[in-house]
Amino acid sequence: MKVLIVDDDALIREGLKILLEIEDDFQVVGTASNGHEALEMCRKEKPELVLMDIRMPVMDGVLGTKLIKSQFREIKIVILTTFKDDEYIKEALKSGAEGYILKNQPADSIIESLRTVGKGNIVLEREVANTLSSMLKESKKATPERLNISPREFEILKLVGEGLSNREIAESLNISEGTTRNYVTGLLEKLGFRDRTQLAIFFIRNCE
Template sequence: MSGRSSPSGHPIRVVLVDDHAVVRTGLAQLLSGTDGIEVVGTAGDGAEALEVVRETGPDVVLMDLQMPGTDGVAATRALRAEGLPAQVLVLTSYSDGDRIIAALDAGAVGYLLKDAEPDEVLAGIRAVARGESPLHPRAARALLSARRPTPAEAEDASVLTVREVEVLRLVRQGLANKQIARRLGITERTVKAHLTSVFQRLGVADRTQAALWAERHGL
């Protein structure tokens, strides 16, 4: 497995977060045997993850979602609220659309499933370090099909989440994704994920049609 993978040329520093010790150990063995990736800490829950990230300053946090106490979504949200630069890549068993949206809304930049091949996990970590947003194909399908609306539902703003309504209102105002991200305190990638969901829920093809829908419905 090849060379240096981070933009700076240094190893990608990773913190592993999972409540199962056997999973953490297996991931640590996989990553530690890979050139260009360095495991700098592990945590068994979200609260511990915050402490470890503060202490070690990783590039990437490989985050489980379902954990006792502070779960992965809450931990991701806390990392973003503190302005910590580590990027969160979710690694979980859950592929339902609502959970994916919750993780992205909290600030995660990628979403992988635990049945992924080891090479897919490594590729996901490298992609996050390059500023990309890897999504497991099944997670991507779930995100796109989450609550796909009927024609009647597509005329009802209640099919949208509160955050999607906020994003749609700003689209109607003519703001670009980067401006929306700054206004709402989320990442540009999360804005794009919300817009993808909005398009699917409303049955529109692009942001212009979405803005017209918002105007028609008084948003």
């Protein structure tokens, strides 16, 4: 997987580069210090995944994500930051980011998160998922009736929006993983989305 690392801290950029290049399935095609440089690098290097910091000079990670996604929908973006800021979380995901993880995670956890996103899933670090869960509980906009789905399907959709895997959803609702997979497939068909990442983003966007 071709990766672009974006962070205004040179030490962090180099550290992440070393971390990823140790792995056989990652190739770091470049680094950037802000969102503007990241956009230019995407045009030049065509990475498959961008590991994006949030707070940077010139152009922050939220705007950088929005601009990259508007021009390169196929590029996956994972927000990597030390900040647990509710508005940043919402705005980054609204802009199309596939993941939001914190820098204080162990190195192997960051690596696995990137692999998960590479397979087409959304990744939310547990503390971030809890923050989003609180946002969703406070919202009254998205309802089963409005979406024309059953209460159980809505429950599955909510858990997908919180970043849970099929296995975690199955355990949470005491149903089989196969049944969970069938529910997710049904939701994709009913709501007209391609994958669970789009399902999660849809739910977050409709629960502001």
